[in-house]
Amino acid sequence: MPEFPEVRTFINHLKKQHLLGQEVTKVNFIDPKVLKNSNPKTFSNFIIGEKFEDIDQIGKLIVISLSNDKYLTIHLRMEGKLFFVDSSLKPDKFTMVEMICGKKKLIYLDFRKFGTFYIYKSKKEFLESDEVSKIGLQPFDHKLTASYLLDNFDGKSQAIKTTLLDQTIIAGIGNIYADEILFACKINPLRKTKSLTKQDCQNIINACRRIMKDAISHSGTTVSSFAFAPSHAGSYQKYLKVHTRSNQPCTVCKTKIKKITVNGRGTYYCPRCQAK
Template sequence: MPELPEVETVVRTLRKLVVGKKITSAKIIYPNLLKQPTNINQFETEITGQTINSIERIAKHIIFHFDNKVLISHLRMEGKWFYEEIGSQVNIKHQEAAFIIDDKMQLSYYDTRKFGTLHWQDVDNFRNSKPISTVGPEPFSELVTPNYLFNRINKSRKHIKTILLDQTIISGIGNIYADEILFDAKINPLKSGNELKLDDFEQIITSSRKILNKAVELGGTTIDSYQSAHGIDGKFQNYLKAHTRVGLPCLICGDTITKIKVNGRGTYYCQTCQVLE
């Protein structure tokens, strides 16, 4: 699943390719992709002739800015944007949308799992509407302080691993980076929110920024089938210290990395470095 670094990589790539270019025609191939508006013909008509002025990222969402509208893309599990020659579809079976660009190229959306979404909203109020309005601040935000996390989490009996995956509290962190952040912070993933101290939250913030900045620098993590865009592979998987390393020696203490399930999610940690007190 693409997390903050992978989505940031997609955004940086798309900016170089399509900002300033005009959409000359649009086709939604998989109707369930478009969540708003529900009238596909209306959307295809409205976006045709519009110029992509800029692209930003909010948490795991990609925001294409037009003159008075935005197109919000959530990649979910396997969504990918490809910039390709017209007619040269990477995998037509999984192509869900196609936008013809005025440079005779095509911006296509593919999704093998079909969980991705698109929302077409007014630029003036999209930040106050779903899906963006429910998204919590990113770890990089000045709003994310030890006190903010303490006030949001200190009464929770949920495991800290589960809490870090809650996008309404802190956004952009998924399964891979939650494992890496907790390993770096030396916090056991089974520890509940109400067991953590202010110093623990400060360490989580420090580790979050450190891990995510490094992952962004390396283009994200390419694991299993996920690739952020056509021909783009991240390199952070070469620097993982916990995630996927089950049975291997801990790079800090030499003990064996353990894999467990936390709220149904595969979780990797070191029982020595991340002791459950």
């Protein structure tokens, strides 16, 4: 959490609020722990006077292009949030950084404080960074094909659920959508990755795209505290078929949804529809 659809929802909302074109005039650090390759002084020198030129995502990573070929990446991790609000709004106890742009400010809040900010002085530095260069293909990338998945699944004995969470293969799938995708494909979350067929791989891609698109159209899923703006939450949780639904009847066969742990992650599935 947040996964591809929730990150997309933040970005869509920030664009709607006219973040792009705004110039950073001041930075307030309430908790600079979020800065991973800078400190308050170097971060301020880096960003003050620059404009937000574009905002996009690579999987779960938010990528902000700034003027002068600079880049700022923000990873929300568990509970990070990025809001564009009136500068007069007082920071709350979860606010970590405020980037002031005249009458508005871009604020980063995170009650778990696991989020990360990285700064890059050029597009080249950004693309070649460890953070970015290892990220796999995004759900809607045309290079994401059944053959690509089959190659990446080859020789892997680990559970397919664990592999779907591997951001170096498909970027943007997290715990919620991995469960939903496997249910849609009738694949058991514990199945060995290498046992998947080319057809299974194609089914995963199709389900992934359909579910991500649906989730984006509902502004993402709110399971713990996701909100894409103060007091705005996503509603896709109403459409989840298995995730968080333990002991409730399967929407297809009425069997009770089971919760197990796969590689430390709570995993929900239908023991009948996803028998193998």
